[in-house]
Amino acid sequence: MAARGSGGLLLCMGLLLAMPALAATPTDRGECAASADKPDVGFAACSRIIDDANVSVAERVKAFKNRGRGSFNSKNYDRAIADYGEAIKLSPGDAWAFAHRCEAYESKEDYDAAIADCTEAIKIDPKYGWAYNNRGVAYYGLHEYDAALADHAEAIRINSGDAWAYARRGMAWTEKGEFDPAVADLTEAVTIDPKYAFGFGQRGQSLFRKRLITKKGGWEPAIADYSEAIKLDSSLIWLYSSRGVAYSNNRQYDLAVPDCSEVITREPKNSSGYNCLGVAYEGLEDYSRAIAAYNQSISINPKNGVAYWNRGNAYMALRKIDKIDDAIRDYDQAIAINPKDFNSFNSRGKAYVAKGDRNSANADFNAIADFSQAIQLNPSYVEAYNNRGLSYETMGRRAEAIADFRKAQSIDSDDPVSKKLLRIFGF
Numbered sequence: 001m002a003a004r005g006s007g008g009l010l011l012c013m014g015l016l017l018a019m020p021a022l023a024a025t026p027t028d029r030g031e032c033a034a035s036a037d038k039p040d041v042g043f044a045a046c047s048r049i050i051d052d053a054n055v056s057v058a059e060r061v062k063a064f065k066n067r068g069r070g071s072f073n074s075k076n077y078d079r080a081i082a083d084y085g086e087a088i089k090l091s092p093g094d095a096w097a098f099a100h101r102c103e104a105y106e107s108k109e110d111y112d113a114a115i116a117d118c119t120e121a122i123k124i125d126p127k128y129g130w131a132y133n134n135r136g137v138a139y140y141g142l143h144e145y146d147a148a149l150a151d152h153a154e155a156i157r158i159n160s161g162d163a164w165a166y167a168r169r170g171m172a173w174t175e176k177g178e179f180d181p182a183v184a185d186l187t188e189a190v191t192i193d194p195k196y197a198f199g200f201g202q203r204g205q206s207l208f209r210k211r212l213i214t215k216k217g218g219w220e221p222a223i224a225d226y227s228e229a230i231k232l233d234s235s236l237i238w239l240y241s242s243r244g245v246a247y248s249n250n251r252q253y254d255l256a257v258p259d260c261s262e263v264i265t266r267e268p269k270n271s272s273g274y275n276c277l278g279v280a281y282e283g284l285e286d287y288s289r290a291i292a293a294y295n296q297s298i299s300i301n302p303k304n305g306v307a308y309w310n311r312g313n314a315y316m317a318l319r320k321i322d323k324i325d326d327a328i329r330d331y332d333q334a335i336a337i338n339p340k341d342f343n344s345f346n347s348r349g350k351a352y353v354a355k356g357d358r359n360s361a362n363a364d365f366n367a368i369a370d371f372s373q374a375i376q377l378n379p380s381y382v383e384a385y386n387n388r389g390l391s392y393e394t395m396g397r398r399a400e401a402i403a404d405f406r407k408a409q410s411i412d413s414d415d416p417v418s419k420k421l422l423r424i425f426g427f
Contacts, residue, residue, distance in 0.1 A: 023052050029059075032066045042070045061091045065100070072104055080104040095124040099131040106138050114138040129158040133165050140172055143340045148172040163192040167199045170206060177342060177378030179210035197233035200225045201242065208246055213343075213381065214412065219250040237263055241272040248276075248283045256280040271301035275310060282314050290314045305337035309344050316351060324355040345374040346384045353391060364391045382408045386417045393421075402427070 031038070031045035046067035050060055068083030084101035087094060102117035118135035121128055136151030152169035155162055170185035186203035190196050204225030211217055226243035229236065244259030257280050263273030278293035294311035297304055312330030315323040331348035334341055349370030356364065371388035374381055389404030402425055408418035 023054060032063050037073075038070075043067055046070070057090055061087045061094065061097075064090070065094075065097055068097075068100065068104075072100070072107070075107075077104045077108050081108075093124055095121040095128050095131065098124065099128060099134060102131065102134050102138070106134060106141065109141060111138040111141045114141075127158055129155040129162055129165065132158070133162070133168060136165075136168055136172070140168070140175070143175070143338055145172045145175050145340070149176075161192055163189040163196055163199060166192065167196070167202050171202055174202075174206040174209055175340070177209075177213060177380060179206055179214075182206040183210070195232055197229040197236055197239075199229075200232065201229035201236060201239050204229065204239075204242060204246070208242070208249075212249070213378070213383070215383075216412070216414070219246050222246045223250065237266055237270065238272060241270070241276040244276040245279045248280045251283060253280055253284055256283075269300050271297045271304045271307065273297075274300065275304065275307045278307070278310055278314070282310070282317065285317075287314050287318050303337055305334040305341060305344070308334040308337070309341070309347065312344075312347060312351070316347075316354065321355070324351055327351045328355070340377050342374040342377040342381060342384070345370045345377065346381065346387060349374065349384075349387055349391075353387075364395050367391045380411050382412050382415050382418070385411070386415075386421070389418070389421065398425075401425075 025048075028045040028048045031042050032049055034042055046063040049055055049063040050067070055063075064083045064087035068080045068087065071077075071079035071083060081101055081104045084097045084104065087097040088101070091097065098117045098121035102114045102121065105111070105114035105117060115135055115138045118131045118138065121131035122135070125131070132151045132155040136148040136155070139145070139147040139151060149169055149172045152165045152172065155165035156169070159165070166185045166189035170182045170189065173179070173182035173185060183203060183206050186199055186206055189199035190203065193199065204222045207225060208219070208222040211219055211222065223243060223246045226239050226246060230239050230243070240259045241263045244256045244263070247253070247256035247259060257277070260273055260276035260280060263270050263276060267273065274293045274297035278290045278297065281287070281290035281293055291311055291314050294307050294314065297307040298311070301307070308330045312327040312334070315327035315330065328348055328351045331344045331351060334344040335348070338344075349367040352367040352370065353364065356367075368388055368391050371384045371391065374384040375388065378384070385404045385408040389401040389408070392398075392401035392404060402422070405418040405421045405425070406427075408415055409422065412418075
């Protein structure tokens, strides 16, 4: 009896396996089309369309793309890449599928693969502005800011009302230290879309960096932009850490700490939140707690170059000779993460000067090399010219020192450091 029962079960299983997949229904098509917003429902619907042998190739391609979009929005980037890949196999001339797979690779920080896919999308459709923008984002991720600028400029040429293109081009200008064109582009972005929280936030970043580097003006414009962005979209958590750092630099620690804490409360593993706290503690001259906060930030995200730079600055603030090597190692790491980080080159140059005996030519040679690299990356970097000039002066290279101080004055005639040093030299 048992044997007969087992045979019957096997027969039933065989019949079930032999049954064709259920045909896709009009409801499936509707749910699949909406899968970007409702991936939990859309995934199954798209899968039924994909598995239906009777649907057309075009419909199957559309289902793969829709399912891929749903996976992307759920941050399942590998699943999205796989689905876009299937769509491309069925339709090799589909620019949309290449551009969106580019976006998924970009989200995984696989920038080379992203650039390859967006380039293919552009070959298929040379007027595909969205593909230019995504390729620009990938170039930005590789710190290839000139290439990013070119791609976003092309996107703007295709569509002069593309707020995202202006915002991303502004971000690339910011990384090059070209703050005026950065602010101009970001202002254009929020003019096109007055409710563009990301645009306001990025303009805040540019204004923040401009104040940090040029030391001119106040921190209030950056804080105002961060606050406007938060008002428009409080879910953008990076705005709180950015505003927190700006508050700290403005010595408003009572406002900074709550912003930093808000980030950590929402996301306990958020590296930027701890970096934000570190800046606040550093401003309060509690360097041990600052370093501990930076340690936490780096442990969460070892690629956080800003946290390494900040920790290096905290080590330098201790004014202990045995901590200078720790600072230099942090600046080394920040530069390794971003070889175009002119702030870290300038800071490492100052650390070499602090470490070396004032009669040590080697220390000044190292410093001059770093200050020169900072200037090459940002030709408007007044502080780096002054620092290099001081190193030249220490080495007895008076003419080169004067040339650097004059260059600093030509960039910013109000700069007090170069003005004072030129006066000492009799100018």
